[in-house]
Each structure stands twice: as structure tokens, then as C-alpha cells.
Amino acid sequence: MINRRALGASLAAGLALAALPGVGFAQDNAAQKLPVVASFSILADFVRQVGGDRVSVTPLVGPNGDAHVYSPTPADAKAMAGARLVVINGLHLEGWLPRLIKSSGSKATVATATKGIKPIESAEEGHDAKGGHDHGHDDPHAWQSIANARIYIANIRDALDAADPAGKASYDANAAAYLAKLDVVEGEVKAAVARIPAARRKAITTHDAFGYFVKAYGVEFIAPQGVSTESEASARDVARIIRQIKAQKVPAVFLENVTNPRLIEQIAKESGAKVGGTLYSDALSDASGPAGTYIDMMKHNISEIEKALAAGPA
Ligand SMILES: [Zn+2]
Incomplete structure (x- = not known):
């Protein structure tokens, strides 16, 4: 066991230990779990689903929390x-992360x-009120399409396989089982959208x-704020x-769990x-809430969307 106080007291000593050849994850303690950091809650759920007990x-x-x-x-x-693997979203979501690393x-x-x-x-149209706002950067919210979630899972599986080769069979099996669950949820989302009158x-x-x-499901969302929460919406x-x-x-407006409801x-x-209720956009709820996992989040969101949009004049 590593002495926590000693680790906290001397980062340099901890690093020297980690750098010693042969002090690898698999070798030093078979019962030890692979320490993984995920930049935000949705990725942490993906890593748990694929990583399981290992x-x-x-x-x-x-x-x-707001990852922007x-x-x-x-x-x-x-x-x-202390991490062996850090899983990030990329697409400029975590601007604060390189400095932390x-x-x-x-x-x-x-x-x-x-x-x-x-x-x-993202065209970032209408976000030049303060001047100098950079235009046309990538939209980081790729997880909101289940087709993309499949790619997240494949990338996380490959990263875990590489970080802990002894667990490969387990990671591959967990990923395959989870991908099958995603297929089911994707079918549910598409069926729910089909029940909403097109108009x-x-x-x-x-x-x-x-x-x-x-883009994936054909429900149009319009927002006063751009793809990041960093800049406020102008009047x-x-x-x-x-x-x-x-x-x-437009039949309904939705609150988001990561943004101030006032606007x-x-x-x-x-x-x-x-x-129309609260959508979980960039973060899960806590475990006791309605969106404690990615799958529950997607199910909750589409249920709220259908409830608010389906009924009424077409
Ligand atoms: Zn966001």
C-alpha cells in the first residue's frame, strides 16, 4: 500500500516511484484496480461500463457539473x-485540462x-456581441448521438486493453455487451421522435x-448561448x-442541468x-437522480422531449 500522507507530502517522491522500471500496474499487485481519471461524469460512466471491476x-x-x-x-x-490512464472528450471541451495534466x-x-x-x-452565429469571439470551432457534445457513443466505447475499450493487457478479454466482452444495450436505446430514441408530429x-x-x-434524430434545438457556456448570451x-x-x-423550452435556469x-x-423540464446535456445527475448513467440520461431526455413536444397542434 502507498502511504497517502507521504504521497501528498512529496509529489516528487511519488513520481520517482511511479517511474521505476518494473513497478507496473499488473506486476505489483494483482488485486489492485487500474486507476483511471475521466474528465467528466459521462466519460466516467463509459469507463465504468467497459472497465467493470478491474x-x-x-x-x-x-x-x-459544467465541463466547459x-x-x-x-x-x-x-x-x-496517480492515474495510469486519463480519458478525455477532446474537441476543445476541456480547455482547463492540459494545464492540470x-x-x-x-x-x-x-x-x-x-x-x-x-x-x-459550430458557426457561433450571434456570438460576436463582445467582439473577438472565435468563430467556427468544433462542437464538443458528440456524446449526444448514440452512433458517436459507440465510437467513444470502442476508443475506451482500446485504451483499457492497451493500459491493462491482462484485462483485454474482460474489457472486450463488457464493451460488446454495452454496445448491444446502446442499440436498444437508439431504437427507443428513434421511435419516440417518430411519435412527435414533424412540425x-x-x-x-x-x-x-x-x-x-x-443531426442524428431530427429534433431541432435552438439556443441563445453557443456551444460553450463560457460566453454569455447577449440581449x-x-x-x-x-x-x-x-x-x-416552438412548443417548448428546456432547462439544462448544467446551466442557470434564469435565462x-x-x-x-x-x-x-x-x-418542458430539465435535459441532461453535459453531465449526468448524481446516482439517485434520473440520469445517473449515460443510458438513463438518453432515456430521460427523450422522454422529456416527447412529453413536451408530442401533444398539441401539429
Ligand atoms: Zn456544453
Whole structure:
């Protein structure tokens, strides 16, 4: 066992130990779990599903947390320093992460879960109110399409196979079983969308987190805020959304678990659209909530979307 106090007291000593040849994960203790850090809660769930009992996963941004803007804690640095594998989303979601990796002295392999996914480019229209906002960057919310989730799982499986070759059979079997579950959920999402009259397949959220969902399933989402929560919506953006809700008869606006509800409440009040509930966009709920896993999140979201959009004039 590693003495926790000694580890905390001397990062340098801990690193020297980790760097010793032969002090590998598999060799030193067969019962020890592979320490993996995942940048946010959705990735942590994916790693748990594929890793099973062989891995110990530490998420950095926890349930209901905003992965776009995050201030790492000393505990995060410690987890990074002890990790063998770090799983990140990429596509510029975690702008705060490179600095944490560097400052923690982590020697972990960094696996990018979106590797191979073709990103949607965000036009960031209407986000130049303050000037100088960079235009046309990649939309990081690739997990909102289940087809992309399959690629996340394959990348995580490959990363675990490489980090812990002794567990390969287990990781491969867990991944295959999970992919089969994703197929079922994808069928449920498509069936639910089909039950919503085509003219009512549109809604509002706070930030532009559903671009991949829109593309995959054909429900249109419009947001006053761009693909990151870093820049606030301008008064002009909000006015534009309210005009759009009225002109296009958008049936509902949704709250998000990672954003402040005030903006959506204001838009609902001024446009007359109803508030359709809370969607889990960039983070899971805690374990006792309705979206404790990715699959529960996708099921919860489509259920809320169908409830709010299906009934009413077509
Ligand atoms: Zn987001």
C-alpha cells in the first residue's frame, strides 16, 4: 500500500516511484484496480461500463457539473498524478485540462474518446456581441448521438486493453455487451421522435449542446448561448430566440442541468412557450437522480422531449 500522507507530502517522491522500471500496474499487485481519471461524469460512466471491476474511475467534473468551465482542485491533481490512464472528450471541451495534466506531473496515457468522430463545426452565429469571439470551432457534445457513443466505447475499450493487457478479454466482452444495450436505446430514441408530429420537432435549450442530437434524430434545438457556456448570451441573442419561438411556434423550452435556469425562465415568460423540464446535456445527475448513467440520461431526455413536444397542434 502507498502511504497517502507521504504521497501528498512529496509529489516528487511519488513520481520517482511511479517511474521505476518494473513497478507496473499488473506486476505489483494483482488485486489492485487500474486507476483511471475521466474528465467528466459521462466519460466516467463509459469507463465504468467497459472497465467493470478491474478499474477504479475518478471523474474530475462531477454530476451536474459544467465541463466547459471548471477549476481543478488539489484532489484532482492528486488523482491525475496517480492515474495510469486519463480519458478525455477532446474537441476543445476541456480547455482547463492540459494545464492540470502538466502541473500534476501525471505520466498517464491520455486517450481521446472522440478520436475518429467527425465533428460538427459550430458557426457561433450571434456570438460576436463582445467582439473577438472565435468563430467556427468544433462542437464538443458528440456524446449526444448514440452512433458517436459507440465510437467513444470502442476508443475506451482500446485504451483499457492497451493500459491493462491482462484485462483485454474482460474489457472486450463488457464493451460488446454495452454496445448491444446502446442499440436498444437508439431504437427507443428513434421511435419516440417518430411519435412527435414533424412540425413540433423543435425546442429551445440554454446552450447549444444538442447539435449531434439534431443531426442524428431530427429534433431541432435552438439556443441563445453557443456551444460553450463560457460566453454569455447577449440581449440580442435572447431577443432573436424569442422572435423565433413566436414565428416558428416552438412548443417548448428546456432547462439544462448544467446551466442557470434564469435565462430559460425569462425566455419562457416573454415568449409564452412552456418549460418542458430539465435535459441532461453535459453531465449526468448524481446516482439517485434520473440520469445517473449515460443510458438513463438518453432515456430521460427523450422522454422529456416527447412529453413536451408530442401533444398539441401539429
Ligand atoms: Zn456544453
